[in-house]
Amino acid sequence: MIDIRFGPQVCGQLSSGATREWLVTDGLGGYAMGTVSGLRTRRYHGLLVVAGETPASRRVGLVSLDPAVLLPSGARVRLGAHEWASGVVDPPGFELLEQFTLVDGVPRWRWRIGDVVIERELAMRHGHRCVAVVHRLVTGGPVRLELAAACTWRDAHGERRADGPAPRVEPVAGGAVVEGAFRLAGPDWTPAGQWWLGVHHREEAARGLPPSEDLWYAGRFAGALERPGDTVSVLAWAGDLAEEPPPATEVVAAARARNRRVVAAAAPADEVTATLALAADAFVVSTGRGPDVVAGYPWFGAWSRDTMISYEGLFLATGRADEGRELLRSYAATLSEGMLANTADTGRVEYNTVDGTLWFLHAVRRHVAVTGDTDLAAELLPALRTVVDAHLAGTRYGIAVDRADGLLTSGAPGAALTWMDARVHGVPVTPRAGKPVEVNALWINGLAGLAELSELAGRDATELRRLHERATAAFRDRFPAPTGWLYDVVDAPAPAYPLGAERHDDDLLRPNQLLAWSLPYAPLEPDAAALRRVAAGLLTPLGPRSLAPGSPGFVGRHRGGPAERDGAYHQGTVWPWLLGPYVDACRRAGLPVDDLFVGVEAHLAEYGLGSVSETADADAPHRATGCPFQAWSVAELLRVRR
The missing domain is CATH 1.50.10.10 (Glycosyltransferase)
Structure with missing residues (x-):
């Protein structure tokens, strides 16, 4: 396949990194989708978007997992990216992106914080309403990684706002169930419960559609990355919430292997x-x-x-x-x-x-x-x-x-x-x-x-x-x-x-x-x-x-x-x-x-x-x-x- 690879001159600039979009799908009409920079520019962007009775009847669930790295010095570096109704982009985590690649259809991001390099890979489990997000320490460490889960549960063509009821988040082993519709699982879940008000979608604004929504900060996962190769992973899935998917690293590996078979066929x-x-x-x-x-x-x-x-x-x-x-x-x-x-x-x-x-x-x-x-x-x-x-x-x-x-x-x-x-x-x-x-x-x-x-x-x-x-x-x-x-x-x-x-x-x-x-x-x-x-x-x-x-x-x-x-x-x-x-x-x-x-x-x-x-x-x-x-x-x- 062609080599799709971008360095900091693309990833670190919204004029280029926020106009290139990646997509992975679940084979059922659902998907995960976003931009190279990590900035959500459409109301359709999310990590778990679930198809209903027809492929068009989709609902957005897990919107983003915002990483933050806790360094040995005590510094906390946020790697996520959101644009707000005020016009401010905060945090500007894309500025620390070293590289984005699309390898066998699996998107991969690399952030560099000094000598610490952290990689994220994301894939969906084919035939299941499930997404896996894997973070791996490439160099440096030890560090602690936090992942803030921003959620909603709404029609993909609409918005959800804080003037309505907050999403129901019920604690379960290893994470939470949101609105009885999808489940989050990962290490060291800490519930939160807070509206993030006025998240702006610049592409919807350009298309003459409502450009903003409110997101529910449901909680965060956290884990230690002690040495290169260590991972912190999160799974999100809909459907049978009691049936846990395979480990996230296996989901990513299976997606890459399946994509190779698709190409070979x-x-x-x-x-x-x-x-x-x-x-x-x-x-x-x-x-x-x-x-x-x-x-x-x-x-x-x-x-x-x-x-x-x-x-x-x-x-x-x-x-x-x-x-x-x-x-x-x-x-x-x-x-x-x-x-x-x-x-x-x-x-x-x-x-x-x-x-x-x-x-x-x-x-x-x-x-x-x-x-x-x-x-x-x-x-x-x-x-x-x-x-x-x-x-x-x-x-x-x-x-x-x-x-x-x-x-x-x-x-x-x-x-x-x-x-x-x-x-x-x-x-x-x-x-x-x-x-x-x-x-x-x-x-x-x-x-x-x-x-x-x-x-x-x-x-x-x-x-x-x-x-x-x-x-x-x-x-x-x-x-x-x-x-x-x-x-x-x-x-x-x-x-x-x-x-x-x-x-x-x-x-x-x-x-x-x-x-x-x-x-x-x-x-x-x-x-x-x-x-x-x-x-x-x-x-x-x-x-x-x-x-x-x-x-x-x-x-x-x-x-x-x-x-x-x-x-x-x-x-x-x-x-x-x-x-x-x-x-x-x-x-x-x-x-x-x-x-x-x-x-x-x-x-x-x-x-x-x-x-x-x-x-x-x-x-x-x-x-x-x-x-x-x-x-x-x-x-x-x-x-x-x-």
């Missing part, structure tokens, strides 16, 4: 691919329904569109086809009226995408093509055929095959059905009703893929072939635009008219057209000249923009409060996942691609460490934004690098 060709293979592991989780995919950390849960776009990279490129098979079967069971369930993150199952189901068809076909699993093809074929039948008959949100040309149309007032689905105050920012280019490329790709699956199962595919040929002919006739690229939407409702009235063709330069050249059964042969025009307007070091600069509505910065960010989300903002279809299209056109990876590879050590962000600013220098750890960004880069 992917058979990476180089260190970048190895890094991406481990990054992919964070998104594959086990739920009560079987395997699923977390779309992004720290705030997303499971979304079917993201899952299906990510499928090949997360499962087929990493040696996880067996898990993938179970995921595809479970998702097939959600089909209703020919549509795949989009998400349950909102508290109810939603069917509100035009493309998620088509990506599902693509994922099944790729699974069979890569694995030769014709049994799965035969099993899912009846369900897949209902998708085509429902689209021919018409289903929710005006999604239907236009009988005049065989292309897929969709749209309903207030609905945002494509992946460009941001809305502000209920109004779609990027309305794409009509016949979007990537939706019809996916439809054509899906028809061809389903026809092939049918033939593999010994079924007649004559009708599917006819539908595919008709839609392909119409696509080739309708989507090429006089501009030299493809229309983004044809037969779209004109802006001045209500849905269903006068129509127009939208020729704004967007990246959605890439799928018309990149998919296995793409409707068009790649056009090198068109791809060069697309690159000139859209390509950045972190992937294509969602809209070309100079276009009406273009926004160069994905910043500000929720409305501002949603307004920019698909109006220029860079999406690294789109590098996948761009690379595919370039390869098919015979264009060079090696230099396309340089910016994203460097990005692996810039934002979400070892991973790829959700988005980036459209304007240079293209600062990363959105989720620091995003499934489809990682998956698509991993897929096309193999």
